[in-house]
Amino acid sequence: MVGRWLIYALGGGMGHLTRASALARAASQRGHGVVLLINTPFAPGLPLEDVLGSRVEVLRLSPALGREGVGQVVARCLKDLRPDLFVVDTFPRGLGGELVPLLPKMRARKVLVHRDVNPAYVKKFGLARAVDAFDLLLVPGEDAPFASHPRAVRTAPWLLLRAGELLSREAARARLNVRPGDARPLVAVMGCGTSEEVAEAGDIAARLEAALGSRARVRWLMPPGADADSAGLPEASLASRAVVWPALAVLPGVDVLVGAGGYNTVQEARATGTPFVALARPRLYDRQAVRLRPEELAGSVEALVARAAQLASGRPVRGPCLYLSGTEDAVTLIERTVLSA
Amino acid sequence: MSAFVCQENVGFLFSHACGGDAALACMRCAKPLCAAHLRSVGGESLCAQCAREHGDSTEEQHAADEDDPSYYYNDYGYYGAASAGSSWGRGSSHDTNDFTEADGESLRREDDASFEEDMGGS
Ligand SMILES: [Zn+2]
Ligand SMILES: [Zn+2]
Numbered sequence: 001m002v003g004r005w006l007i008y009a010l011g012g013g014m015g016h017l018t019r020a021s022a023l024a025r026a027a028s029q030r031g032h033g034v035v036l037l038i039n040t041p042f043a044p045g046l047p048l049e050d051v052l053g054s055r056v057e058v059l060r061l062s063p064a065l066g067r068e069g070v071g072q073v074v075a076r077c078l079k080d081l082r083p084d085l086f087v088v089d090t091f092p093r094g095l096g097g098e099l100v101p102l103l104p105k106m107r108a109r110k111v112l113v114h115r116d117v118n119p120a121y122v123k124k125f126g127l128a129r130a131v132d133a134f135d136l137l138l139v140p141g142e143d144a145p146f147a148s149h150p151r152a153v154r155t156a157p158w159l160l161l162r163a164g165e166l167l168s169r170e171a172a173r174a175r176l177n178v179r180p181g182d183a184r185p186l187v188a189v190m191g192c193g194t195s196e197e198v199a200e201a202g203d204i205a206a207r208l209e210a211a212l213g214s215r216a217r218v219r220w221l222m223p224p225g226a227d228a229d230s231a232g233l234p235e236a237s238l239a240s241r242a243v244v245w246p247a248l249a250v251l252p253g254v255d256v257l258v259g260a261g262g263y264n265t266v267q268e269a270r271a272t273g274t275p276f277v278a279l280a281r282p283r284l285y286d287r288q289a290v291r292l293r294p295e296e297l298a299g300s301v302e303a304l305v306a307r308a309a310q311l312a313s314g315r316p317v318r319g320p321c322l323y324l325s326g327t328e329d330a331v332t333l334i335e336r337t338v339l340s341a
Numbered sequence: 342m343s344a345f346v347c348q349e350n351v352g353f354l355f356s357h358a359c360g361g362d363a364a365l366a367c368m369r370c371a372k373p374l375c376a377a378h379l380r381s382v383g384g385e386s387l388c389a390q391c392a393r394e395h396g397d398s399t400e401e402q403h404a405a406d407e408d409d410p411s412y413y414y415n416d417y418g419y420y421g422a423a424s425a426g427s428s429w430g431r432g433s434s435h436d437t438n439d440f441t442e443a444d445g446e447s448l449r450r451e452d453d454a455s456f457e458e459d460m461g462g463s
Contacts, residue, residue, distance in 0.1 A: 010460070011461075011462060011463040012461035012462060012463040013463040015463055016463060039460065039461075040461075041461070063460070063461060065460060066460060067457070067458060067460060070460055093457070095457070095460055095462065096457050096458070096460060097457045118371075118454075118456075120454060120456075121454070121456045124456060125456060125457065200364075262463075279365055280365060280366040280367075280368060280371065281364075281365065281366060282345040282363045282364070282365065282366045282371075282372075282373030282374070283345070283366075283373075283462070283463055284345075284454060284455065284456065284459055284462035284463070285456070285462055285463060286463055287366070287371035288366060288371065289366045289367060289368050289369065289370070289371040290371055297368055299365070299368050299379070299381065299384070299385050299386025299387075300365070300379070300381070300386050303384075303386075
């Protein structure tokens with residue numbers, strides 16, 4: 001049975017959007033009509049429609065919309081779209097608590113995408129009660145507070161691309177402007193999170209270039225749209241800049257990935273076996289220090305640069321590429337939930 | 342996008358969050374910290390509380406262990422080391438949310454957090 005899905009993926013950064021896009025893509029490929037609701041400041045620059053296909057409609061809310069405005073838009077969306085299925089990423093009460101009064105009135109089946117969240121938020125806002133409003137809790141790839149809920153099901157992490165969609169090593173390196181025949185290790189510094197963090201990734205790339213010299217190539221990755229403000233950037237970082245999205249596609253050509261501990265970067269690095277070192281960035285809900293493994297986590301920019309340079313100087317060894325995405329399983333689980341209604 | 346603020350407690354008479362710009366999180370408890378409040382302890386960057394706990398737990402360890410990379414990670418963990426790493430294939434997750442001292446730390450600063458206020462949170 002083909003349904004009308006509304007996926008709620010509000011929240012800053014690229015994380016909610018990317019995880020929800022992975023699901024939206026898999027769902028639309030099975031014939032479901034999907035509307036994706038997002039408000040990240042990165043949204044305007046991203047060629048989402050190209051990656052998601054024509055059966056996914058993307059609603060980009062202004063990131064400037066406050067709590068009240070978001071609440072009004074969400075209520076309006078639910079009323080107008082009358083989805084059969086309502087999928088909520090991360091926030092069972094909604095980003096501003098606006099879903100609490102709306103959920104009980106909805107005829108749609110409700111699915112929560114449940115990743116790790118700050119325990120203070122869980123406790124203060126009674127999330128144990130909030131998650132009970134959902135028919136299914138999907139736990140993609142990492143531990144989460146209610147992973148043992150009777151209606152919770154774990155899946156492999158959700159990845160935006162299928163294994164066959166990743167670029168080959170050669171194509172990925174070419175995409176990142178590495179000349180054919182240049183066999184030097186390639187270090188990629190992921191610019192994402194906030195605009196400040198994208199800029200800082202450029203600084204880290206410049207430091208790595210200085211530290212590694214001609215022994216390695218360094219690239220500063222950033223999503224389209226984040227490159228608009230390049231005034232005042234050091235020459236070195238401009239030279240190494242690569243505007244690319246989704247970055248997952250080029251990871252087969254990357255020998256050392258430098259980034260932060262957000263859900264997608266971490267899962268993508270692990271799935272592709274890319275040697276990875278990261279800073280734990282502070283977030284309101286997300287605990288990057290908890291997600292990162294000790295061997296991935298650097299406690300300062302200095303430690304990050306040192307570790308990445310060390311990895312790049314030795315012959316970087318890729319881990320096993322156990323590329324496994326849980327999105328197909330997630331769609332199957334959701335379809336069963338809808339059928340059992 | 343609002344800059345994240347340091348949530349380290351400061352002040353002798355009236356404890357309050359520092360409020361400085363935070364760029365990193367404590368490697369153990371994920372508390373946002375400014376550069377002035379990150380402590381480097383045994384290769385880890387920690388908040389004051391976690392640095393104290395690290396001191397307590399490593400007092401009897403030999404300094405020679407520092408050559409072993411695993412030395413730094415022996416007592417790594419927040420709500421138990423089980424939460425470090427991908428564990429979707431594992432069974433119960435109870436350990437990761439049992440109430441711990443770190444929870445008390447979170448609650449003390451919950452008034453400073455803008456849950457459900459910041460529409461750019463993630
Ligand atoms: Zn700490
Ligand atoms: Zn501070």
